[in-house]
Amino acid sequence: MKAIILFGHGARDARWREPFDRLAQLWQEQHPSTPVQLAFLELMQPSLEEAVTTLAAKGATDLTIVPVFFGQGGHLRNDFPVLLEECRGKFPNMTLSATPAVGEDLAVLQAIVDFGARAL
Amino acid sequence: MKAIILFGHGARDARWREPFDRLAQLWQEQHPSTPVQLAFLELMQPSLEEAVTTLAAKGATDLTIVPVFFGQGGHLRNDFPVLLEECRGKFPNMTLSATPAVGEDLAVLQAIVDFGARAL
Numbered sequence: 119m120k121a122i123i124l125f126g127h128g129a130r131d132a133r134w135r136e137p138f139d140r141l142a143q144l145w146q147e148q149h150p151s152t153p154v155q156l157a158f159l160e161l162m163q164p165s166l167e168e169a170v171t172t173l174a175a176k177g178a179t180d181l182t183i184v185p186v187f188f189g190q191g192g193h194l195r196n197d198f199p200v201l202l203e204e205c206r207g208k209f210p211n212m213t214l215s216a217t218p219a220v221g222e223d224l225a226v227l228q229a230i231v232d233f234g235a236r237a238l
Numbered sequence: 239m240k241a242i243i244l245f246g247h248g249a250r251d252a253r254w255r256e257p258f259d260r261l262a263q264l265w266q267e268q269h270p271s272t273p274v275q276l277a278f279l280e281l282m283q284p285s286l287e288e289a290v291t292t293l294a295a296k297g298a299t300d301l302t303i304v305p306v307f308f309g310q311g312g313h314l315r316n317d318f319p320v321l322l323e324e325c326r327g328k329f330p331n332m333t334l335s336a337t338p339a340v341g342e343d344l345a346v347l348q349a350i351v352d353f354g355a356r357a358l
Contacts, residue, residue, distance in 0.1 A: 120358055122354055122358065124350075124354070126308065129309060129311040129312065129313075130311070130312060131309075131311035131312040131315065133309065133310055133311060133315070134308075134309030134310065134311030134312075135309060136309060136310070137308050137309050137339070137341035137342060137347060138308065138309070140347055141347050141350060141351065144347055144348065144351050145351050145354065148351060148355075149351075149355060152358065182354065182357050182358055184350070184353065184354045184357065186308060186350060188246065188254075188257050188258065188306060189249060189251075189253065189254030189255060189256060189257050189258070190253055190254065190256070191249040191250070191251035191253060191254030192249065192250060192251040192254075193249075195251065195253070217353070217354070217357040219257070220349075220350045220353055221257035222257060223349065223350075223353045225349045225352065225353065226346065226349040226350055226353060227257060227260055227261050227264055228264065228349070229340075229343065229345045229346040229348070229349040230244075230261060230304070230306060230340045230343075230346055231261065231264050231265050231268060231269075232345065233304065233337070233340055233343045233345065233346060234242055234244070234265065234302065234304045234337070235268075235269060237302050237304065237337045238240055238242065238272065238302055
C-alpha cells in the first residue's frame with residue numbers, strides 16, 4: 119500500500135503547524151485510500167521515523183516523502199538524507215522515496231504569485 | 239506606484255534562495271509594471287528595510303509584503319511586525335501592508351497536495 123509523508127521543518131510556536139494540519143486534511147479528503155502523516159525535522163512531533171513507524175503499522179509498503187520546504191538548503195541537502203537512510207535501515211521491507219522540495223514545483227510558485235497578485 | 243516584496247526566512251546555504259529568485263522572476267514576467275524585491279528575515283540579503291529602500295528609490299509608494307512562509311509562527315507573529323513598524327517609521331510617505339503567510343492560502347496548499355499526488 120502506498121502512503122505519503124508531508125515533511126516540514128517544525129517550529130517552537132504551535133500555531134506554525136496549522137497549514138501542515140490543513141495540508142494533511144486536504145490530502146486525506148482528496149486521496150482517502152492513501153494514508154498521510156506529517157513529520158517534522160525538529161521542534162515538533164512526530165519525527166520522520168515516528169511517522170514511518172505509524173504508516174508501517176497501517177500496512178504501508180511504498181512511502182513517498184514530500185519535503186514541504188521552499189528551498190533545498192542545508193536541512194534538505196544534509197540533514198534529511200541522513201534521516202531517510204536511517205529509516206531505510208530500520209524498515210528494510212518498505213520502499214522509501216523522496217520528492218524535491220515543494221518550492222521546486224512551478225505550480226506551487228505560481229500559486230504564490232497569484233496570491234500576491236490578489237493582494238495588491 | 240504599487241510594488242511587492244516577497245519576504246522569506248533566509249538560510250546559510252545559498253542554494254536555498256533559488257525558488258525565491260524563481261518566484262521574483264515569475265512575478266516580474268507576469269506583472270511587469272509592478273516592481274518586485276525579495277527580502278529576508280535573516281542569513282540572507284537584502285533585509286526588509288533594504289528592499290523597501292530599493293523600491294522607494296524606484297518611486298514605489300504603495301507596498302505589499304507577502305511573507306513566503308508556510309506557518310504563522312514566532313517569526314511572523316513577533317519578529318516581522320517589529321521590522322514592519324521600523325520600516326513604516328523610516329518611510330512615513332509610503333503605505334506598507336502585509337498579507338498573511340502564503341501557507342494560509344488554500345490554492346497554495348492545493349498545489350502542494352497536487353505535487354504530492356503526481357509523485358506517488
